[in-house]
Amino acid sequence: MRQPSSIMGARGRVGGMTPFRAWLGESPLVSLVGVLILLFLVTGVVQPGFFSLNGIRNTLLQAAPLGILAAAQTVLMLTGGIDLSVTMIATAAAYVAANQSPHGASAAIIMGLLVGLIVGSLNGVGVTIFRVNPLIMTLAMSGILLGLFTAWTQTVLAGATQVAPFIKLLGGGAFLGSIPYSVLVWGVIALLLIWLLRRSGWGRLIYGIGDNEVAVQLAGVRVWQVRLSAYMLSGLLGAISGILLAGRTGAVDLQLADAFLLPSVAAAVIGGTSIFGGVGGYVGTILGALILSVLNSLLTFLNVGQAIQQVVYGIIVLSLAWGYARLTRQNST
Amino acid sequence: MTNAARMQPFRRRVRVRNGWTYGVWLLLGALLLWYSTLIPVFGPFQITSISKNSLPLVYLAVGQAIIVIAGGIDLSLGALLLLSNVIAAHFMQGQPVGIVAMIAVVLIAGLALLNALTGYVITRSGVPDIVVTLATSYIWSGLALWILPSPGGGTAPEMRWLFTGSISGISGSPWPPILMMLIPCAVVAIWARRARQGLTLYAIGSSKVAARLSGLDVRRARSVSYAIGGAMAALAGLATVAITGTGDPRFSVGSNATLNSVAAVVLGGIALTGGIGNLFGVVATAVILVILNPILIAMGVNSNNAQVIQGILIAGVMMVGGLVALLRERAS
Numbered sequence: 150m151r152q153p154s155s156i157m158g159a160r161g162r163v164g165g166m167t168p169f170r171a172w173l174g175e176s177p178l179v180s181l182v183g184v185l186i187l188l189f190l191v192t193g194v195v196q197p198g199f200f201s202l203n204g205i206r207n208t209l210l211q212a213a214p215l216g217i218l219a220a221a222q223t224v225l226m227l228t229g230g231i232d233l234s235v236t237m238i239a240t241a242a243a244y245v246a247a248n249q250s251p252h253g254a255s256a257a258i259i260m261g262l263l264v265g266l267i268v269g270s271l272n273g274v275g276v277t278i279f280r281v282n283p284l285i286m287t288l289a290m291s292g293i294l295l296g297l298f299t300a301w302t303q304t305v306l307a308g309a310t311q312v313a314p315f316i317k318l319l320g321g322g323a324f325l326g327s328i329p330y331s332v333l334v335w336g337v338i339a340l341l342l343i344w345l346l347r348r349s350g351w352g353r354l355i356y357g358i359g360d361n362e363v364a365v366q367l368a369g370v371r372v373w374q375v376r377l378s379a380y381m382l383s384g385l386l387g388a389i390s391g392i393l394l395a396g397r398t399g400a401v402d403l404q405l406a407d408a409f410l411l412p413s414v415a416a417a418v419i420g421g422t423s424i425f426g427g428v429g430g431y432v433g434t435i436l437g438a439l440i441l442s443v444l445n446s447l448l449t450f451l452n453v454g455q456a457i458q459q460v461v462y463g464i465i466v467l468s469l470a471w472g473y474a475r476l477t478r479q480n481s482t
Numbered sequence: 483m484t485n486a487a488r489m490q491p492f493r494r495r496v497r498v499r500n501g502w503t504y505g506v507w508l509l510l511g512a513l514l515l516w517y518s519t520l521i522p523v524f525g526p527f528q529i530t531s532i533s534k535n536s537l538p539l540v541y542l543a544v545g546q547a548i549i550v551i552a553g554g555i556d557l558s559l560g561a562l563l564l565l566s567n568v569i570a571a572h573f574m575q576g577q578p579v580g581i582v583a584m585i586a587v588v589l590i591a592g593l594a595l596l597n598a599l600t601g602y603v604i605t606r607s608g609v610p611d612i613v614v615t616l617a618t619s620y621i622w623s624g625l626a627l628w629i630l631p632s633p634g635g636g637t638a639p640e641m642r643w644l645f646t647g648s649i650s651g652i653s654g655s656p657w658p659p660i661l662m663m664l665i666p667c668a669v670v671a672i673w674a675r676r677a678r679q680g681l682t683l684y685a686i687g688s689s690k691v692a693a694r695l696s697g698l699d700v701r702r703a704r705s706v707s708y709a710i711g712g713a714m715a716a717l718a719g720l721a722t723v724a725i726t727g728t729g730d731p732r733f734s735v736g737s738n739a740t741l742n743s744v745a746a747v748v749l750g751g752i753a754l755t756g757g758i759g760n761l762f763g764v765v766a767t768a769v770i771l772v773i774l775n776p777i778l779i780a781m782g783v784n785s786n787n788a789q790v791i792q793g794i795l796i797a798g799v800m801m802v803g804g805l806v807a808l809l810r811e812r813a814s
Contacts, residue, residue, distance in 0.1 A: 291793075296791075296792075297790050411620060460628070463624065467609070467621075470617070475607070
């Protein structure tokens with residue numbers, strides 16, 4: 150298990166680097182915090198109202214669903230997988246939750262989570278037992294879900310598209326007037342996930358499989374079970390995020406979570422999780438999600454139009470990922 | 483031993499090695515045959531329509547295939563298609579044929595260079611190809627939206643004839659689209675199999691370390707593979723503007739095209755791990771993915787369910803492939 154944040158080995162001059170540079174390379178999370186603070190300050194200068202409790206709350210409210218989606222991506226990327234259907238799972242779960250809302254919020258949430266669990270399991274079975282490449286499996290799943298739900302919205306799911314009041318409270322409301330509930334949900338998930346990845350046997354296996362699957366298999370682990378559990382967790386997290394998103398917007402449509410696919414992968418990558426598995430952690434991903442959310446606010450405040458916004462977003466994601474790779478010298482050519 | 487007897491094992495090896503390619507072409511033939519029984523009239527009109535509508539995906543899939551063979555993947559090809567389509571529609575409208583041809587050539591060369599740059603960034607930065615190309619897909623589709631904020635533009639009639647067989651884009655002779663499909667694909671396929679640089683792509687796709695140790699320039703070869711991908715995406719964009727007569731900057735058009743190109747590549751028997759596969763198989767699977775929709779609609783399935791069936795088919799084929807590999811492993 151290698152986590153950039155916990156490597157505190159030899160300090161000082163490594164290969165001619167200055168001690169400061171070497172220190173940054175050993176604890177890349179510090180530079181992520183630096184980027185976050187810088188972006189935050191720039192945004193504050195552009196839009197003075199951003200430096201308020203309200204501004205911070207809005208940023209967190211945006212970051213929570215993204216952070217949860219990125220959590221799913223982080224766990225899978227640690228095993229060397231990826232889930233490109235996670236945003237479609239979120240949309241599907243939100244749709245089912247909205248449809249079940251007339252039966253009460255708890256039923257709606259449970260049905261929504263069930264959708265995530267089922268789709269996640271299907272992905273997992275395809276990847277682990279039938280050995281389909283995760284990229285292909287989840288792409289195909291995303292297409293299947295989109296087709297199914299486009300058809301179902303006119304037939305079996307034709308009912309409500311408004312979510313229950315409790316879900317609205319959960320997605321957009323605030324606890325004691327200042328801390329959004331969705332951020333609380335995110336916080337609980339984050340603590341659990343960080344604990345699981347760092348301290349539990351399951352977490353060690355996740356890192357182990359991403360690092361060297363054969364070794365883990367030879368050590369007597371049923372690798373397919375661990376992988377399957379990771380995909381199920383990913384589906385579940387996708388569903389939670391979708392329900393929170395639906396709560397924030399109040400109503401659902403089939404493009405609900407579409408825009409989050411690149412950011413969910415990017416948050417994990419910027420946060421230092423390797424797409425090849427075995428390296429990374431959720432703390433970095435949280436910072437990545439916060440950075441992307443502040444960036445999003447900044448681009449919205451600058452009011453440059455959607456086209457330029459997309460271009461700038463792409464360039465910044467690329468340069469952040471590049472900077473991180475340079476700093477930690479993860480070589481992959 | 484006679485000459486014929488000596489050829490026997492060679493022929494078997496060729497059959498085994500290209501079995502998947504033969505299989506998908508047989509499947510395409512069977513599907514076409516079936517389609518011709520489903521609809522009342524099957525003549526030149528249908529052949530023109532199938533071949534011209536397949537053009538964008540065929541180009542994109544061949545471009546993706548070259549990149550995947552060299553051990554990469556490019557999720558920005560769809561966005562490059564958008565960019566090419568939009569630039570063509572914006573600048574070609576109302577221009578004489580000479581200028582239109584020049585724009586087309588500049589576009590192909592330009593996007594090849596642009597994507598070569600992406601390939602260079604991937605090899606230099608150490609950022610995974612999936613991440614880099616996801617990011618560039620945002621950049622290119624943002625640019626496309628900036629150039630042409632809403633659908634519009636046009637192109638010269640000669641351009642439309644080249645890709646669709648008629649100057650109005652409706653009906654027309656099947657030969658131009660068929661030739662436009664086969665010539666670029668054959669050039670790329672033969673180059674990949676015969677030229678030194680093409681074989682380098684297969685070599686670095688199977689093992690980057692071995693390729694580097696035998697003195698091949700891995701970085702240059704990867705950039706070349708991305709350049710070809712970019713050029714094919716530019717062609718796909720030109721074909722789109724010729725078929726539809728307009729430019730369309732919608733993000734979803736690009737992302738769908740990317741997904742289909744990856745699906746066609748994988749179904750065409752090219753390993754995502756790189757180094758294995760035949761471009762001719764990819765041409766067949768791209769056409770199959772395009773005709774699947776009209777076939778399902780001719781069968782009375784509605785178009786949403788058609789999308790579901792397509793997804794299940796892709797996942798299903800890959801599952802069968804995985805299962806076969808698993809059983810073979812168990813047996814040995």
